[in-house]
Amino acid sequence: MQRRYDERLHLMESGVNPYPCQFDVTTFSTDIIEAFRDEEQTPVSVAGRIMTIRKMGKASFFHMQDSKGRIQIYLKKDEVGDAAYSTFKLLDIGDIVGVEGYSFRTKTGEISVHALHFELLSKSLRPIPVAKEKEVEGQKVVYDAFSDKELRYRQRYVDLIVNPEVRDTFIKRSAIVTFMRGFFTGKGWLEVETPILQPIYGGAAARPFTTHHNALDMQLYLRIANELYLKRLIVGGFDGVFEFAKDFRNEGIDRFHNPEFTQVELYVAYKDYNWMMELVEELLYRTALGVNGTHTTSFLGNEISLEPPFRRLTIVDAIKDYCNIDVSGKNESELRSAAKDLGLELDPKIGAGKIIDEIFGEFVEPKLIQPTFITDYPTEMSPLAKEHRSKPGFVERFELIAGGKELCNSFSELNDPVIQRERLEAQAKLRLRGDEEAMVVDEDFLRALEYGMPPCAGLGIGIDRMVMLITGQESIRDVIFFPHLKPE
């Protein structure tokens, strides 16, 4: 690396600015290749990073990588001039250069750029771990790729330079979000922004990150969800609102969980959870088709089809199907002994609804590979959902499971302020008993409901998991640019 620092000085002394201000780019690498005709010499101006170099005496080849891909450049001393050629001879893999010239095809058939003018645009002082590649029977073989996961996550910029499939994943992530945004706004719903710093956190069951506002000398929380704020906006008269939201949960980290993650939440007035299921089917199908060109995806070793309709199953029927147990009408101690028969260890503090959920999570969820709506959860675990119109003790709620993992959560939203208060106060009692994840009573939210919220369907989709599903990545760290790691 010292050598490159010396080289930077040497270049400056010989009158070459290693960091000029701009360069006029007219074309991208892939566009040159696509537009190429053997009869024509199209003038081009491209810029990018040197990824391979083959220096020969008075002529050289190198590959340059820009934001779209790579292209080979051919450089002859008697065409670019002595000065530029000797500058080139000092350059390294990783340096960023600009080339003007014309496209041509080499003896071996590769479409390339024949350089007429060449300049250094940015000197790279740190060696880049570029892997060599070779085509063997049409297959690309990569030698000694930059693969150390820790380094890849800590220095994502290097990962992105060197591993093109990483860049592709993040381009798809952006396409997924863009597609969804267009889908929602196309229906006439409003994209909004609500507070990340919240005096009372709510809308989910999780432990928060805590921070402090100096001027007000008060404790604030990073939001664990934005649900309660979006519902306030439905009270305020919007028919449909959505927000792509970073949420923060102070919990463990694994390949499905990052302390900060992205959710889109959507609330639509006058609709219920049945309507929302159809919307989710349409959304997932069209997003996959729009981004991947196909409705099938390979996720955690399974082929998954996102073609509607998705299977629908109540949580009670699901447990009946997969465990041969009918949990309906059973009281807490009957459920507890049923769970024990299945070999499930349970916390003695949890109630009937939670036991049903534990059985489901342990024995059913991992088996639901193709997208499946699980519906009608016990009321106890869903304090913000509306009581089922015909099943006492259950709420109108669904989760979408795919690949054995939860992707979405949705309900017909509870809009009776009296029942909502009872539910939240019950949560507060659980909290006093030591349940750190139980919800807190939010008086302002209850006040908003007292003014009247129309019937409403709400939805939350985990964007990171959805990107994993659609891009086939197996760790959340591979769909978040800068996943959380302990400091070096």
Added chain:
RNA sequence: GAGAAUAUAGCUCAGUCGGUAGAGCAUCUGCCUUUUAAGCAGAGGGUCGAAGGUUCGAGUCCUUCUAUUCUCACCA
């Protein structure tokens, strides 16, 4: 939170029974005007994750620590 594994050159990795550190690529010097894992000839590059210990001697054995990876638990 528990268990297992890993940590050696810029990258990917070897390193046998405990005896002064190895390869390929990358880098440097020279030659080379259609190469593509360019080639040929030569060269440099290491606090072996950190700190202790055992030993005449530790990359190698022991202890502790740190980080990462995987699995499990937790995360409705």
